[in-house]
Amino acid sequence: MSILVVGSVAFDSVKTPYGEAEESIGGSATYFSAAASFYTPVDIVAVVGRDFPRESLQFLSERHVDLSGLEVADGQTFRWAGEYEPNMNDRQTLDTQLNVFADFHPNLTDRHREQPFVFLANIDPELQGSVLHQTIHPKLIVCDTMDFWISGKREALLETLTKVDVLIINDSEARELVDDYNLARAANQILDLGPRAVVIKRGEHGATLITNGTYFSVPAFPVLTVIDPTGAGDSFAGGFVGYLAKSQDTSDTGLKNAMVHGSVMASFNVEDFSIRRLESLTQHEIDLRYERFIDMLTL
Structure with missing residues (x-):
């Protein structure tokens, strides 16, 4: 079944210890779709400016990603610039230009409303709520958020969380959301806010899934050189x-x-700048790494 993703398509300028990439294609909806398209068709709802090279997303179209919901507005595309510390966990935001994304108001077509799986990327919780109001009984709703929204749009975020099935959040954001440093307690408190499950991302330490009956952790797959x-x-x-x-x-x-x-x-994503690695990735490579990962997890 298809997935609806509502998020950003952007230009990223990134500097890491391994080099830098200027005005590369990025954005939450782009990265999500590049990965999810190996599993099922994806519909993107996002906005770009007239300066955006639509042909840069041609590889997504070839993977059954529908771009009819990619609005082209007068103005410049959303831009973000950042620099990573040598540990690759800490980064500094150098510049953020919302541009046309500042006036983004997702309007779903009938096709989008009926998609059974919905991913609300890291956007304003008020927009997330607006999207959910337009959907028609999706089978699963997954939501992402960040510290900016936790502190700046807390009430809207809490309202959104009453309507989602899975919240994906990093460890520091989970602690901030419920004001509890203990991650196990924090996760259980997040479940009380509405989601059936919470996934806590822990960077190089992997990720943890918590439901009312499950506590399950996976490590990060060991990548020898993390580029971006x-x-x-x-x-x-x-x-x-x-x-x-x-x-x-x-x-x-x-x-x-x-x-x-x-x-x-x-x-795979961290092995190169921008979406380059996801663009060149093959199903065979995914299958091989999945098998290696399962071997890692099995006694």
């Missing part, structure tokens, strides 16, 4: 939701399997 971590979380979400949509198994067991697929896709 930008988009790793969205790529994880792409593998995670992509697997669930393909398998149609949203049980706790299905969520566990989805965690492995998310980790596999994130591990």
